Amino acid sequence: MCCPSATFAVWSSAWLHGAAASDDVLDALLSWGEAHDVVAADPAAADAFELPLAFNRAATPVQLLVALRAQSATNLQLVLPVPGDVRGLGGGGPFTESALRSGEAAVLPELGFGVVPQAIAEGLMRWTVFSLTNRTQPEYRGLAEAEHGLTDAIRASAGALQTLDVASDRRGVRAELSARLRSAPDVQWPAGTPGRSLRVLQRAEEITAILAIAQTDDPGGALSASATVRRAEALRPLSDAVRDARCAAVNEAVRVFADQADRTP
Structure with a gap:
């Protein structure tokens, strides 16, 4: 099972590297809710991903996938923070606070953004894109x-x-x-x-x-x-x-999909 962020990281990576269709990603997300929408937490994230700010009409997961490809995203990392262990969150700020409340996030360390899921109503999952306070590469764990x-x-x-x-x-x-x-x-x-x-x-x-x-x-x-x-x-x-173990398993899957795409002629 793991968590919504794990599903998003692995399936998005498979799609970005040609191993899955966009519909496959959307179908996989249905395990966590009948409906999903996407917003940006701050102007920088809104501009980079062409997403509405929170409290405006939300975007769809398809728009987030398109933005990931436009940003040349390649490395989505799962983080599962708890109080006292916020490795991989890039310092404090709204992203860290939101990820701690949720207990999970997907981080794009090279781009300096993170995505946090939150169930906001029965059957509705909201994904919020944040700018990172600091671009910190999550600690690698084999x-x-x-x-x-x-x-x-x-x-x-x-x-x-x-x-x-x-x-x-x-x-x-x-x-x-x-x-x-x-x-x-x-x-x-x-x-x-x-x-x-x-x-x-x-x-x-x-x-x-x-x-x-x-x-x-x-x-x-x-x-x-x-x-x-x-x-x-x-x-x-x-x-x-x-x-x-969960983070290492998910991040290894992301790495494998990226490597397979790099070896494809």
Whole structure:
């Protein structure tokens, strides 16, 4: 599943490099809402992408795709910021604040812009284009490194949670996990998406469901306030590793589509 920004980054990259049609991009976005519109947050973004400013009549995703091609966009990077970790957002300002509220964004580091999705009504997703305060290249994290980090975090968190006796005897946990995974949006990826990226995204999705169960109000034996704090501390490295793995998987897919296009005669 991952998130709307991941869908946008991978499918837009596939389209920009000739591996998908524009209709494919639009169809993929439907997983996140029946309707999508696009606005600019500031005059610089409005001018560069020929988009209306917020609170005016919004543009369509097609106009955003056309603007990306006109701007020769090649490198859309997924960022999943949380308080205390705003890597890749290019400093403070409105973009950073919006990305933190949303928990995600797609960054165009070479162009100095970022795009943040937000569900503003039932079935309606709004994409807002921001100018970056500073053009900062997101920190590169190789997919193999991120996958290994995820494995290490799983082992460390499992040991800590076992010590805390979190959800060790929770009834129906397998059924709850299956239900959470089934309820996730059915997100499709372009043909040519690296298999390893897909495997890492699937693994991250499964771990996210496990984390959600571990963080519910019925945490097995960890009922005291101190145990709840220790549980959160035990889970934090795993949550961070999941974010890193998702970003690395998506950004690797973007890189592969760009490389394939460069090798095409």
